[in-house]
Amino acid sequence: MRQRFVVVDLETTGNSPKKGDSIIQFACTVIENKRIVDEYSTYIKPEKSIPPFIVELTGISDDMVKDAPLFREVAPKINSLLADAVFVAHNVLFDLSFLQEELNQAGFEGFYGSTIDTVELSKILLPTSDSYKLSQLAQEENIEHERPHQADSDARVTALLLLKLINKLYDLPKVTLKQLYRLSFSLKSEISELIGDCIADKEKKALEPLHGIEIFRGLALRIQDQPKTLKNEEDKLFEYEYDAEAKFQDLQHAFPHAERRAGQLEMMNNIYDTFIQQKHSIIEAGTGIGKSLGYLLPSAYFSSKYKKQVIISTYTLHLQEQLLKKELPALSKIVPFPIEAQMIKGTNNYLSLAKFERVLRQKDDNYDTSLTKMQILVWLTHTQTGDRDELNLTSGGASFWEKLQTSAGLPQKLQEPWDKRDFYKKAKEAANRADILVTNHAYLIENVTGENPVLSRGAILVLDEAHHFSKAFQTKLGFKISYLTIRTMINRLGTYNQKMVLYRLEKMMKEKNLEVPTGSKAIENAIQDFLYESEQLFYLLAKYGEKLALSPGRQKLSIHYDSRGQSRDQNNIKMLAERVIDYLRQIREAADERVASLMRNGDSLGKSHLYYVTEAAGLLDELGELQGYLRTFFLRNEKDTVYWADIIKSGKNTAVTLLSQPLDAGGSILENYLGGFTSIVMTSATLTINGSFSFFMEQLGLKKETFITKSYPSPFNYMDAVKIMVPASMPDISIIPLSEYARNVSEHITAAAAGSKGRMMVLFTSRELLRMTYEFLREEQQLVDFTLLAQGITGGSKWKLLKNFQGFNKGILLGNASFWDGVDVPGDKLSCLVIVRLPFSAPDEPVNAARNRQLTAEGKNPFSQYSLPEAVLRFKQGFGRLIRAENDKGVLLVLDKRIQNTSYGHAFLDAIPKVRVETNPLSQLEESVRKWLS
Structure with a gap:
């Protein structure tokens, strides 16, 4: 060097x-x-x-x-x-x-x-x-x-x-260094010189030993661990232990400081009986019960004895990782037999080596593309899984990943050399071997609604975070397409001058002396017309949304779209949409002619040409799907489905996204989709309202006679751990401007933060109110020593914000929808939780408005039948963020006086454990918080 x-x-x-x-x-x-x-x-x-x-x-x-x-x-x-x-x-x-x-x-x-x-x-x-x-x-x-x-x-x-x-x-292996060197000239700093020196030094030395690395088709890869045979004939000798004392001794043997939780031990027995009797259960396990171990231990014993797979499905990939890397290793210390636990995700999470081999050969000076290729080359010398979630990609890198992810449709000629090393194939093989298989709701839903399921339908199913399952199902059955996504798709197709997919198709056609009916000029004109008209369409839709907005000037609007509407604006939108859809049809048909012609001559295509044609065919499938979405949205809305547009204004730019979602999950989820599972356990910390599972079951179309229901309360002493404070000085939001309300919110947060010395999480139901409150707090002199973090403002993902929050002594974290549950901040890192508004969904949001109309048509009261129970469950989820361990102590500050002065306010307090409730003026808030926490 x-x-x-x-x-x-x-x-x-x-x-x-x-x-x-x-x-x-x-x-x-x-x-x-x-x-x-x-x-x-x-x-x-x-x-x-x-x-x-x-x-x-x-x-x-x-x-x-x-x-x-x-x-x-x-x-x-x-x-x-x-x-x-x-x-x-x-x-x-x-x-x-x-x-x-x-x-x-x-x-x-x-x-x-x-x-x-x-x-x-x-x-x-x-x-x-x-x-x-x-x-x-x-x-x-x-x-x-x-x-x-x-x-x-x-x-x-x-x-x-x-x-x-x-x-x-x-x-790094020399082959990897040479690939990095070739790509490094697209970087912003002169890393190429460093890599060049490294290669020069290596060239002077003898042949390098490759420890745990193989070179295959020009790529340096970590040699994959061979699957271990964990099962043995003696496994069947271990019987599940029903006795609570004996079970607790097993827990103490593995964890000497384990706390006895009667509810957890009873939950284990309940779940094991559910499996044995091939029944279905819904179990609410209050915070602190030890829910994960509560279902994992009986799952392990049942799978070991009866040689039947148990599938655990969680709501997020983060929770999926937590189960595999934290909870299951803990379980292995308790049970007296080995456990084969694996994880599987959707295909878009896994790298296709066949695709990466091809893309690596393509010349591209784009910074994010080159950087991502370099990251992947280094990562391949370490990864055993090929799972994209291991990588920390830029936003441009995440977009580039879409070209590399595993998907069907790659020609056998290109895929076959990589079959033995294919990451997704290995994940499926591991999934088939597993005693306990961890997945997520999205992948589970994809399996039960798709044509080629990977998950075993005769298995046992445990749905963790089950309160999210209905929403996950509805989201999966709908669509979401933004104007930016549409532009990106067309840009991938490119014009002839841009040398993208269309250019390569045309070049191959000339090389093969092939002709098609539609000339290159016609397709080029259709692309230009589509780009112009689609921009006009989304502009017109945004203007239409602003006209309908109840609160002009808002940064985000959500407007319901009904294709049957006959107003002048809607007719103009539909006429423009018809033209856009027709241009898209022309583009697809012309490109498809070229793909079909080249495919007919497939035997004469080299591997690179075959890859390009396959890439084009995949893009055309995406454009066909887009064409269907646009037609359904603008021209032919389907029954019992809601269609709406999210319009977000940021400075001079306006982002528009089209969305659809069925009003319910399609009748009974159990009968229509989950019937193939032998036994199902649905569990969460928040499933009941005043002891009743009715609302949760109605969401999924579940029949009471089909499920055993059981609720295990939290073991924590909330009366000594939590005090709810409701300031008497908060104004009514309906009679003052939102900015004035935000100022009042910031004053109360400031006072409470001074009393709690930060360690505060603030939960909002409105992005606009969060943004305004943040601006007031940022100018607050009393908070100069505090660190202010805000979702969607200060940057970073939910988990990065949480990690940063726990790293500061005086942190204040402002969070929106995703922070209401699935967040665990134990100990004194979180001492004060603020709920700014009772978490009612906005009645004018398109999905809520449509559901309200549906319930009214059925002769039901939308508020009592849906809005209130949904808000109560969400409040219960928010409350659960505060006390995560036995010795935690905290303040819940509720800035919404409706909890005390309305006829329905008691429903929120009745849904949580009994705690002290205190009303304070702003002048006493800081001292009241300090006194309770001291």
């Missing part, structure tokens, strides 16, 4: 030197011959005062820099350090551009050598990292990082990270 690296980090007063921001600390660490040989750090006196939030972030105050040199005084030293070096930084563009500006102002030419961005390099060499923040990478790579956001500490840590990354680069 010949280069000299200077690893730089800056602390600054802001983000823009052109706006007067300055460097307040410069640090660099010098690396030569893979060793740190020098370090330099200095504070720098800025031209202005350091802002408070920078002082909070870095710990650097005006007093610390008052006697420090000015930048122009240290510029010669910095300039000499950078001479003839590779400039390295974590997010190199920021540090280099800032430093360049300061050097220019000091009279120096600046730095114009090679750069390496350790964020970019980490994405390639650590493709499965959860985050590429320096502190997170340091933790993953066991690098001590004592003072984050201090330049000297950050520079040294970045240097140590670089050395680790260089070692990882050297560990």
